[in-house]
Amino acid sequence: MRTLLVDDNRLSLDILHEICTASPFVQIAGAFTDPIEALDFVEKNAIDFALLDVEMPKMNGIDLGKRLRALYPKLVLIYVTGREDACLDAVRMKADFYVCKPFNRKDILEAIERAQLLSARQPQQTIVRAFGRFDVFAAATLIHFPNAKSKELLALCVDRRGSAVSMEEAIDRLWPDTPYDERAKKRYRKAVLMLHHTLEMHGIPDIFVSRRGQCYIRPEKLLCDYYDYLKNPGAEPPEEYMFPYPWAEETLAQLFFSHAHTDVLFAE
Numbered sequence: 001m002r003t004l005l006v007d008d009n010r011l012s013l014d015i016l017h018e019i020c021t022a023s024p025f026v027q028i029a030g031a032f033t034d035p036i037e038a039l040d041f042v043e044k045n046a047i048d049f050a051l052l053d054v055e056m057p058k059m060n061g062i063d064l065g066k067r068l069r070a071l072y073p074k075l076v077l078i079y080v081t082g083r084e085d086a087c088l089d090a091v092r093m094k095a096d097f098y099v100c101k102p103f104n105r106k107d108i109l110e111a112i113e114r115a116q117l118l119s120a121r122q123p124q125q126t127i128v129r130a131f132g133r134f135d136v137f138a139a140a141t142l143i144h145f146p147n148a149k150s151k152e153l154l155a156l157c158v159d160r161r162g163s164a165v166s167m168e169e170a171i172d173r174l175w176p177d178t179p180y181d182e183r184a185k186k187r188y189r190k191a192v193l194m195l196h197h198t199l200e201m202h203g204i205p206d207i208f209v210s211r212r213g214q215c216y217i218r219p220e221k222l223l224c225d226y227y228d229y230l231k232n233p234g235a236e237p238p239e240e241y242m243f244p245y246p247w248a249e250e251t252l253a254q255l256f257f258s259h260a261h262t263d264v265l266f267a268e
Contacts, residue, residue, distance in 0.1 A: 001116060002046060002140055005031040006038045006064065007053035007080065012101075016051060016080070019108045025116040035059040039067055043132065046140040047072060049115045051108075054081035065095060072140075073223060074125055076115040126204050128158055130226035131238040134245065138202040149174055149187070150195035154208060155242050157217040158224060159251055164214040173247045229255075 003026045007013040010033055020026045029047050032038035035056050050068055054061040065077050079098040097114050099107050127137040134155045136143045145151035152174055157165055171184045174191070178184045192210045199205045207221040219227060229235055237255040242248035 001025055001048040001076070002027050002029040004029055004038060004042060004047045004050040004052075004068075006033075006035055006050070006056070006061070008033050008035075008056040009053070012053070012080075016108065019105050020051070020112065023109060023112045025112055035061070035064045039064060042068060042071060043129075044135075046127070046137045046142055047075065048140050049076045049078075049112075051078050051080060051111070054079050070228075071129075071225070072127065076118045078111050078115060126207055126222040128222050128224040128226075130155075130158060130224055130242050131229070132240045132243060134158075134242045134248075138204050141202070143198065143202055145194075145198055147191060147194035147198075149191040150198060152245055153188075153191045153215070154195055154217070155245055156247070157208065157215060158222075158226070159242065159248065160216065161227065162216055162219045164211075164216045167213045170215070173245075176246075 003020060005013060005016050005020065005028065007016060013031055013033055017028065017031050020028060026049070029045055030038065030041045032041065036058050039059070047068075050065070052061040052065055056064075059067075061079055061081070065079070068075055069077065077095045079095055080101060080103065081098060096118055097111055099111050127140075129135045129137075134151070136151075136154065145154075153165075153170060156170060156173055167185065167188050168180055170191075171178065171180055171188050175184055175187060178187070192215060195208060196205065196210070199208055204221075206218065208217050209215060226241070229238070237252070237258075241252040241255070
């Protein structure tokens with residue numbers, strides 16, 4: 001399991017790190033005393049399991065856990081705390097387990113074993129991050145797209161939320177300065193072919209469909225922060241959406257416009 005450790009006490013963090021490193025189930029993805037730095041790291045690096053302290057400055061472990069679960073809904077989350085009421089808070093937010101301080105090696109190893117069992121039982125989800133830089137994760141692994149335009153084509157299909165994207169529209173968005181001719185069509189077909197190949201390599205070929213002259217994604221096959229946002233129209237819109245694609249600015253503008261009108265509606 002790709003594991004995140006967060007504890008503002010350096011000694012406690014070092015002990016957790018030493019115990020976790022000895023476990024065959026754990027690969028330390030990151031260890032932090034600052035929860036804000038941990039959150040920044042996780043926004044760019046997928047994790048399967050988080051072991052968090054509860055009482056920390058800047059952001060407590062409960063709030064950090066909520067932010068992590070928003071990014072990775074299937075994340076196994078275990079807290080380490082010395083406060084009994086904090087254990088209740090952890091239970092209320094549906095944490096998977098908690099360990100009370102002072103802990104020993106056996107306590108942490110048992111927590112890791114529990115996390116490993118929970119992680120193994122969960123289906124591996126395809127996760128798409130649209131807010132900020134566009135990225136795709138298969139089984140918690142960041143997918144590298146050898147062909148940049150194939151990644152952008154997938155982003156465009158995600159933006160359309162399952163609606164078909166025609167070849168002409170895709171060429172207009174991905175190669176805006178290129179005329180719609182046979183050369184452009186060959187570029188489009190290459191991007192489609194490379195996208196199929198990349199998704200097949202990562203075991204998720206069924207999320208993308210191409211037909212003659214069009215393509216689309218199956219939204220039910222993936223988890224996406226953009227789709228989650230649309231289910232909560234009163235939420236604050238993101239500062240960035242599908243960076244670095246210029247065509248995505250249209251969708252971002254629509255999100256801000258919808259949010260502004262929602263605020264007016266509730267004010268009235």
